[in-house]
Amino acid sequence: MNARFALVILASTLVAGTASADQLADIKAKGVLTCGTLGTSEPFSFPDPQTREITGYDVDFCKAVAKSLGVKLELKPIAVAARIPELQQGRVDVVIANLGWSPERAEQIAFSNQYFASQQKVAALKASGFTAVKDLAGKRVSATKGSSSELAVRKALPTATTVTFQDPPSGFLAMQQGKVDGFVLSELALVKFKQQSEATSPVVILEPSLMLEPWGVGMRKGETALIKHVNSLLESMEKSGEAVQVYDKWMGMGTPYKMPRGFKIEPIKG
Known part of the structure; x- marks a missing residue:
């Protein structure tokens, strides 16, 4: 029992x-x-x-x-x-x-x-003269900590120094202030940042895309x-x-x- x-x-x-x-x-x-x-x-x-x-x-x-x-x-x-x-x-x-x-x-x-599905792309200040992703080899590039953007930089630009920030606005601001040479993010989000900064510090989005991410x-x-x-x-x-x-x-x-x-x-x- x-x-x-x-x-x-x-x-x-x-x-x-x-x-x-x-x-x-x-x-x-x-x-x-x-x-x-x-x-x-x-x-x-x-x-x-x-x-x-x-x-x-x-x-x-x-x-x-x-x-x-x-x-x-x-x-x-x-x-x-x-x-x-x-x-x-x-x-x-x-x-x-x-x-x-x-x-x-x-x-x-x-x-x-x-x-x-997100295209991961690199932005740079227009005044920098960068015209393609390869121009950032050996440079300092910002991305959001723990993001796919960070992984994309490390894979596509292995000689670049990846500088990470807690959120996209901080990474973009670092580029505007000249602390880094490029900034990686989803293309759509980069378009918005580009529009917002057009009057003060014009930005270019470089080709090719680093990766297409689902x-x-x-x-x-x-x-x-x-x-x-x-x-x-x-x-x-x-x-x-x-x-x-x-x-x-x-x-x-x-x-x-x-x-x-x-x-x-x-x-x-x-």
């Missing part, structure tokens, strides 16, 4: 453990999705000048995931270098924060299908139900045209960026 009772207790414990490991069910039970995003990267996630609320392309995808689950959205601003640790330690449920896929990152967390929603490994749900949502947004509408809202021809959408939501080809 005691042995049977022990088996019942063990089985109950295993069932409870399985249930607690189902993050999708946990999110629905608590009624809140905590989405980690940067909050400092226009047009992806940044403070609205009027409301001061965090808004942008990434935020709209956070909203879409929460809506699809029927729960409230809690946005949690996180630093670039903290994206994976915050996710692994359970402080956020998902990360939608300019998170580019790489083999190294894919060993640590799960990625959804790509919801954006971005995905970051989730913890093993959460198959959540991963499947997010991918299904992204696929439905692509089919319905909602994904295109979100892109056009923030980066299309009616925005200062005026950039055509050169990608579609699809599995990341790693």
